[in-house]
Amino acid sequence: MSIDQVRTTIVNALDDANATEHLKPSLLTAFEGGREDIALADLGLDSLKRMELMVALEMEHDAVIPPRQFMQFSSLGDIVSHVEGAVGAGRVGDVEQVGETPSPLERERTKSERVIATGAEASLAVDPSAVDPRRGQESTSSIRSDPDAAIERLFKRALRGCRTVAHLNKALGSLENRITPLELAALSVGHQRGKLFPEGTPGKYERALSEWLNQLERNMERSGKVEPEPFVSSRLAPAAAYYRGPGERKNKTLLICFAISGGRYLFIPNCVLLQHIDARKYDILILSDPWDTAFRGGVPQMGTNVTEVVHWIAGLELLSNYARLRTMGCSAGGYPAMLVGRRVGAELAVSIAGRIPHKRYVGQIARMAFNSWVSYRGNKSSRALVVYCKAKRRDKSFARLIGRVAGAQRLSVEMPGRELGHDMLGPLLKHGDLANFLERTLFAPQSEDPSSRKRTESTMRFQAC
Numbered sequence: 001m002s003i004d005q006v007r008t009t010i011v012n013a014l015d016d017a018n019a020t021e022h023l024k025p026s027l028l029t030a031f032e033g034g035r036e037d038i039a040l041a042d043l044g045l046d047s048l049k050r051m052e053l054m055v056a057l058e059m060e061h062d063a064v065i066p067p068r069q070f071m072q073f074s075s076l077g078d079i080v081s082h083v084e085g086a087v088g089a090g091r092v093g094d095v096e097q098v099g100e101t102p103s104p105l106e107r108e109r110t111k112s113e114r115v116i117a118t119g120a121e122a123s124l125a126v127d128p129s130a131v132d133p134r135r136g137q138e139s140t141s142s143i144r145s146d147p148d149a150a151i152e153r154l155f156k157r158a159l160r161g162c163r164t165v166a167h168l169n170k171a172l173g174s175l176e177n178r179i180t181p182l183e184l185a186a187l188s189v190g191h192q193r194g195k196l197f198p199e200g201t202p203g204k205y206e207r208a209l210s211e212w213l214n215q216l217e218r219n220m221e222r223s224g225k226v227e228p229e230p231f232v233s234s235r236l237a238p239a240a241a242y243y244r245g246p247g248e249r250k251n252k253t254l255l256i257c258f259a260i261s262g263g264r265y266l267f268i269p270n271c272v273l274l275q276h277i278d279a280r281k282y283d284i285l286i287l288s289d290p291w292d293t294a295f296r297g298g299v300p301q302m303g304t305n306v307t308e309v310v311h312w313i314a315g316l317e318l319l320s321n322y323a324r325l326r327t328m329g330c331s332a333g334g335y336p337a338m339l340v341g342r343r344v345g346a347e348l349a350v351s352i353a354g355r356i357p358h359k360r361y362v363g364q365i366a367r368m369a370f371n372s373w374v375s376y377r378g379n380k381s382s383r384a385l386v387v388y389c390k391a392k393r394r395d396k397s398f399a400r401l402i403g404r405v406a407g408a409q410r411l412s413v414e415m416p417g418r419e420l421g422h423d424m425l426g427p428l429l430k431h432g433d434l435a436n437f438l439e440r441t442l443f444a445p446q447s448e449d450p451s452s453r454k455r456t457e458s459t460m461r462f463q464a465c
Contacts, residue, residue, distance in 0.1 A: 006083050007032045013056035017049040037077040151183045152190045165208045172212045176269040181228030184271050188213050219272045222432050229279040237301045239288040245279025249321040255284045258333025262292030266330040267425035294332035314343045342375035342382050351386045353422050355394040372406040384408035389420045410457040433462045
């Protein structure tokens with residue numbers, strides 16, 4: 001990365017946002033060449049144009065600038081200096097990365113995750129600067145009225161950095177975990193109308209997008225629904241995506257979900273998961289693990305360890321606006337889902353394929369057990385459910401541990417004739433059983449039977465077709 005590249009990105013982003021029309025071309029040329037600076041006060045950027053600029057910087061230079069930090073800058077030169085320092089120091093936003101050095105494959109995965117970056121939450125539905133990160137309350141005036149144009153603009157921006165079909169596929173893989181069902185439908189319509197690719201684009205790019213859309217649409221149809229669920233997205237923090245549907249919060253349940261280690265999704269694309277959730281009954285908060293430490297190393301702007309993350313979530317005033325709370329976590333997200341569920345008094349906390357740490361350090365396992373026991377002692381009224389596949393030893397060990405120390409029910413899932421595996425939501429989706437699985441676990445009605453809270457173990461079987 002060079003300073004000239006950062007300056008060019010800024011000029012192009014401001015031009016795309018129609019924020020440079022009143023400036024002399026010579027001034028922009030001088031800024032791009034490093035001979036002049038431009039005061040932000042002279043630009044008069046509104047919140048949406050600021051967000052356009054921040055998204056461009058994150059997509060092209062892996063530099064995250066939270067809205068509150070952006071407000072501390074006085075000129076475009078300040079932004080250039082920040083991006084140069086943040087990327088050079090290996091930092092994301094104002095929080096230093098921690099954990100083991102990533103492998104080349106992990107670095108490539110992380111880079112593709114950021115091709116779309118904050119785009120879906122930042123530029124599609126809600127202006128994040130209108131969201132209080134503690135209250136999670138956005139004004140209705142912040143809802144964008146042009147979702148079709150916004151998703152098309154986001155796709156075209158991602159396309160600029162795609163030199164091969166492989167790059168496009170990686171960008172689409174990131175996009176499917178950030179957009180809502182409505183935005184996916186809008187993207188499909190834009191593709192059908194030929195509005196997404198510039199004239200002369202090789203046909204292989206359009207075929208790759210068609211295959212991706214067809215696969216997602218088939219998975220969406222497995223929900224049994226014809227219309228896309230009407231969720232609107234925003235972010236409460238860089239790693240906290242908030243999806244809200246119609247209806248008053250006081251009549252709904254908030255689902256607090258924890259993604260797999262190092263990811264933003266829960267085994268399956270988030271847009272597909274959202275389609276399997278009733279937007280009129282549930283809103284969803286999805287917490288990611290961008291530092292790839294299984295949440296033990298914390299989450300950007302939430303804390304440096306899992307305990308601080310739990311306290312951050314518990315301190316959200318947003319939670320008090322809902323009639324009910326439920327939590328769910330997949331794989332590494334299962335453990336924090338249990339802790340948060342007890343901490344916030346959720347009526348149900350569900351761990352799906354939670355597992356013991358790979359290297360099985362005695363100290364880590366002991367801390368998990370102790371923290372789980374403390375959370376259980378602090379609130380025994382919340383029901384806890386640990387779902388696992390018997391064939392996976394680490395998953396089974398976690399279920400036994402949490403069942404003993406946290407008073408959780410254990411539920412093993414089987415699919416005779418086919419190996420279910422750790423990534424159980426994928427096979428359940430493929431065979432059309434995901435909706436049924438969720439109804440019997442995450443969405444199961446609260447039982448009045450006191451025995452339902454005892455440490456019990458049962459099995460759920462699905463027939464592979």
